[in-house]
Amino acid sequence: MTRIKEYSTIQENKRFALAQCPVTYVMEKIGGYWKPIILYQLSISDKRYSELRRAIPAISEKMLIQHLKQLEADKLIIREAKPVVPPFVTYRLSASGHSLKTIIGDMAAWAIEDAKGTFENVEG
Amino acid sequence: MTRIKEYSTIQENKRFALAQCPVTYVMEKIGGYWKPIILYQLSISDKRYSELRRAIPAISEKMLIQHLKQLEADKLIIREAKPVVPPFVTYRLSASGHSLKTIIGDMAAWAIEDAKGTFENVEG
């Protein structure tokens, strides 16, 4: 995972925004390009690492793992590794993750209303 | 406003995410560092450009204008300019903007609960 500088104006402003603005807090947690898609996939069903990879073919392995680690650190998902070889790792939504589903649903509804016809299938 | 390349993998993936994922669509609209804060300020009351600037002292003028233009292009806010000099420009939420308030409120509520640790140690 990429190092970040201890100090920079961007970091300062981010801290400011996080302290002032709960919305930014949520953004920080689900605001990567792929995070909502990962969460959507996990909301359908628990999945192994490789299942996620196949479910989202366009994502690179680095991005997948990186976001999984972040989501895990933010306690939105739970990682379970069976001590076997080859490894068997399953990801699933935590309580926080599940509680986000309502919001995500509302966001999706708003988006679909706002841009009628742009979206074909998905809910996540 | 900064130019973007006609083609890049990032743009490709963004298009993919936007087409597949309504959440990403919402993120695109309210996902700048300052956008939620601007929207929040305008949800309190309509404001002139300079009032916004004073309400959010940490933001640079470039960022403020840039986000205002984007929010206007996305039809979340409405810009009204009186043809006088010195200029008198007022910004206010559009209908779309107002309809976002519920979602923003829910996000804020979730953020506060999550920060408190409400969801911790509960199984998904």
Next chain:
DNA sequence: CATTATACATACTTTAGGGTAAGTACTTGT
């Protein structure tokens, strides 16, 4: 004995977005 599959890790590059600083045009106040 080489390939495939598991679940990652890590070095390096690119790009979009954010930040800094300065300028524009026009009027009012001192």
Next chain:
DNA sequence: ACAAGTACTTACCCTAAAGTATGTATAATG
């Protein structure tokens, strides 16, 4: 005459996040 306030605009720099490519250990399979 000059500073200050209005609402921007533009040129340039820097950083965080995203992308590319390759490597790791272990076991089963052909």
